[in-house]
Amino acid sequence: MSPAQGYEELYRAHHARIRRLCRLLLVDRYEAEDVAQEVFVQLLRRWNADDLPVASRAWLTCVAINACRRRRRSRWWQWWNAAAEPFSEDDLFGEGTPEEDAVRRQQRRRIVNAFHRLSGRQQEVFLLRQVEGWSTQEAADMLGLATGTVKLHLFRAMRAFQKALGGVR
Numbered sequence: 001m002s003p004a005q006g007y008e009e010l011y012r013a014h015h016a017r018i019r020r021l022c023r024l025l026l027v028d029r030y031e032a033e034d035v036a037q038e039v040f041v042q043l044l045r046r047w048n049a050d051d052l053p054v055a056s057r058a059w060l061t062c063v064a065i066n067a068c069r070r071r072r073r074s075r076w077w078q079w080w081n082a083a084a085e086p087f088s089e090d091d092l093f094g095e096g097t098p099e100e101d102a103v104r105r106q107q108r109r110r111i112v113n114a115f116h117r118l119s120g121r122q123q124e125v126f127l128l129r130q131v132e133g134w135s136t137q138e139a140a141d142m143l144g145l146a147t148g149t150v151k152l153h154l155f156r157a158m159r160a161f162q163k164a165l166g167g168v169r
Contacts, residue, residue: 007047010056011040018064021132024115025068025123035067061132062142065124072120107165114164118157125153 018039022032042063046052115123121143128139129150136154140147 007044010043014057014060015040017132018060021061021064021127022068024127024131025065025120026071027116031071035071036064038067039064058134058138058142061128061134065128065142069120069124110164111161114161117164118160119153122153122157122160125150126157129154 015036019032019036022035022039023029026032026035039060043056043060115126118126124143125139128134128142129136134142136147136150139145140150143150145153
């Protein structure tokens, strides 16, 4: 396999996942696509310099979260985000039959709204643990936190979801 094919294979395997992660953290689809492209540009630079990360999936996830964090902190993004189009959960979930969509639409809206009411750190922890499936230790390593802190943020995020979905008062 040529080096270009190897990069293309990594891109195909992870681009949709990284874009979805960025979309959940940044809300704006164009910003998410832009940040996802930045992540793969960084990968390409490392690829060309023969400085590849051993665990590319973890590395890409960590780079994406850090890039989203930088984007959210920038003044330009804060100004731009105020004018962004409203978030549509349909961008994240696959198409189903009209009946399935009608049944799930309200539930999805409640889930997405609950997610966006979480703090930025809770969103990151929730995505890594519940959506991406990373272990507590792996999430802690990626975010530079203690495992106890990851557990606390996950607990608070889960509690917020339970309240939003009517499971806890």
